[in-house]
Amino acid sequence: MNIEIDNGSGFCFGVTRAINKAEEELSKGSKLYCLGDIVHNGKECDRLRKLGLITINHDEFATLKSAKVLLRAHGEPPTTYTQAQTNAIEVIDATCPVVLHLQERIKKEYSEVDSSNKQIVIFGKKGHAEVMGLVGQTNGKAIVIESPEEVDKLDFNKDICLYSQTTKSLDDFRKIVEYIKQHISPSATFRYYDTICRQVANRMPHIRDFASRHDVILFVCGKKSSNGRVLYEECKSVNPNSYLIDSATEIDFTWLENCHSIGICGATSTPKWLMEECAKRIQKEGE
Numbered sequence: 001m002n003i004e005i006d007n008g009s010g011f012c013f014g015v016t017r018a019i020n021k022a023e024e025e026l027s028k029g030s031k032l033y034c035l036g037d038i039v040h041n042g043k044e045c046d047r048l049r050k051l052g053l054i055t056i057n058h059d060e061f062a063t064l065k066s067a068k069v070l071l072r073a074h075g076e077p078p079t080t081y082t083q084a085q086t087n088a089i090e091v092i093d094a095t096c097p098v099v100l101h102l103q104e105r106i107k108k109e110y111s112e113v114d115s116s117n118k119q120i121v122i123f124g125k126k127g128h129a130e131v132m133g134l135v136g137q138t139n140g141k142a143i144v145i146e147s148p149e150e151v152d153k154l155d156f157n158k159d160i161c162l163y164s165q166t167t168k169s170l171d172d173f174r175k176i177v178e179y180i181k182q183h184i185s186p187s188a189t190f191r192y193y194d195t196i197c198r199q200v201a202n203r204m205p206h207i208r209d210f211a212s213r214h215d216v217i218l219f220v221c222g223k224k225s226s227n228g229r230v231l232y233e234e235c236k237s238v239n240p241n242s243y244l245i246d247s248a249t250e251i252d253f254t255w256l257e258n259c260h261s262i263g264i265c266g267a268t269s270t271p272k273w274l275m276e277e278c279a280k281r282i283q284k285e286g287e
């Protein structure tokens with residue numbers, strides 16, 4: 001049986017950078033907290049927890065004083081930085097530079113004069129950490145739409161300025177743009193910025209090709225991974241024998257009956273070692 005691990009899958013630049021920062025701090029022996037899961041992958045979080053990383057939520061963060069806290073690649077709203085300053089928290093800022101740049105653009109957009117007649121719209125997942133960080137740049141005023149189906153809730157008589165969460169689908173973003181173009185009132189303006197990260201978008205054609213070359217695809221990612229969901233759906237669209245698992249123990253061997261080639265791939269939050277563990281389990285059971 002042929003097993004191939006996709007060499008285009010695995011941590012993106014932003015996640016690698018955040019994990020390196022955490023490891024660097026932990027190697028100094030410092031007590032380090034991380035605000036939220038450092039990566040949407042439970043197995044990698046467990047590995048870092050064993051190295052000493054303490055994951056906390058926003059309520060716990062609010063009660064911390066004089067501690068060192070890492071902000072993950074997704075970024076945080078301005079309120080988090082204010083709170084850190086008030087409580088003498090040393091921030092290790094691992095916000096991905098791509099997200100940071102997007103936050104700055106949205107902040108500038110919001111601070112421009114005459115924002116009263118303008119709708120700042122973010123195509124993204126409600127409640128997602130990155131989206132909360134983006135909405136925070138507008139004092140909570142930005143409108144979040146999760147899918148092309150939600151575009152109708154916008155007011156087409158008012159100006160629209162559209163951005164996207166970095167990990168959303170490029171196809172859906174284009175659908176939203178087309179719909180708004182067709183419905184916007186002649187008296188209003190529409191500007192849009194494709195802010196989708198190519199670390200994810202560029203994986204689409206690659207993963208489609210990879211998925212079509214194998215009998216069965218095992219897509220390894222944490223259940224909370226947003227880009228994982230998008231990439232998995234892409235695999236499924238070209239190969240119906242695609243299965244989403246978060247670890248080697250979830251492999252159901254009935255999926256692999258009569259199959260000759262298995263492709264193992266994952267999201268930008270999937271560690272390489274986890275995909276390797278899946279390959280090892282198949283090899284072992286196969287023997």
Ligand code: SF4
Nearest residue numbers: 012014096098166197
């Ligand atoms: S997907 Fe892109 S924007 Fe998001 S953390 Fe990775 S590199 Fe940064």
